[in-house]
Amino acid sequence: MTSEVEPLRPPQSRVAYVVERLKEDLANGLIQPGEVIKQTVLAKRYGVSPTPVREALRALEADGTITYQPHRGASVREMAPEAAVDLYRMRASAESTATEMAVERMTPAGLRQIEAKHAELNKARAEGASAARLSQLNRELHFAIYAQSSQLVVDYLELLWSRFTPASTIWTGKHAGDLADDHEAIMEAIRRGDAKQASELMAEHILRASRIRAEDPEARAEGSQTDMDS
Structure with a gap:
């Protein structure tokens, strides 16, 4: 046998x-x-x-x-400002849906993983970590959330994130506080199991990042639309 x-x-x-x-x-x-x-x-x-x-x-x-x-x-490839706005709109839609799915499918183990990433980012910010490090931890937190949805969703979102690799990060001192406040609100909704509110808060969080990119010269995309279309 x-x-x-x-x-x-x-x-x-x-x-x-x-x-x-x-x-x-x-x-x-x-x-x-x-x-x-x-x-x-x-x-x-x-x-x-x-x-x-x-x-x-x-x-x-x-x-x-x-x-x-x-x-x-x-x-x-450098991203043009117009293309950056388009990408953030796509991200806001996709990531809000992913967040809603994640909360609907949340497990105790999944929530612990998200809480750990959230705590790690907050600790790094309190200790004065570099903007680049905060940006990396921010990505890990987001994908800890999305991982609770499905691998198909994660693969799609990784593609969207890979399209925008900016030379600067919005996780600087003047913006980090607002972004961290957004995370706190999202986490509260996740803990309550409120999938709808968590979804809406995530969309607004992504759109806030888009506004920061558009309004802050240090974080603005620098490419040309011609370059993006070529």
Whole structure:
């Protein structure tokens, strides 16, 4: 009698590995919009040959994250102000829906994970962490919430977030307080199990970020609409 053995998952391809690492570095601000991407540098950083790096860049070019220019090579696409507004409107709609779904499906373990990320962000802010660190923790909190919905939703939202990799963050001293207050209100609604209010508060939180981007010259998107459409 033969025993059933669960088949081993195939190892992640080098190209998929590099794509994942690139997206992480973009989300964390390690690679900035307009910055020229050197394949040899990335290959050394990720411990692979230049070939999977080249293929990964082509994949990101296909989804609009990376752009190639003659005699310059690959760089992160810069987002125009108009496109940034469009993206935030899409995010507000999608992330409010994701939040509503998350609250509807919330488990005690899921709530503990969200509370932990919320506490970590608040602690970092109280200790004077850098804006870049606060931005990273903010992303982790948001996706801790969305993870309670479904992987399909998370994958879609990761794509939206990867489209905007700003050179600056809105998690600076003059904006961080308002953003943190938004988080507190969202968390209160989540704790109460009020999916509708949590959804509405999340939408307003995303739109607040859009207004900050539009009104603050230090956080404003700098690309041109022509560049975004090319």
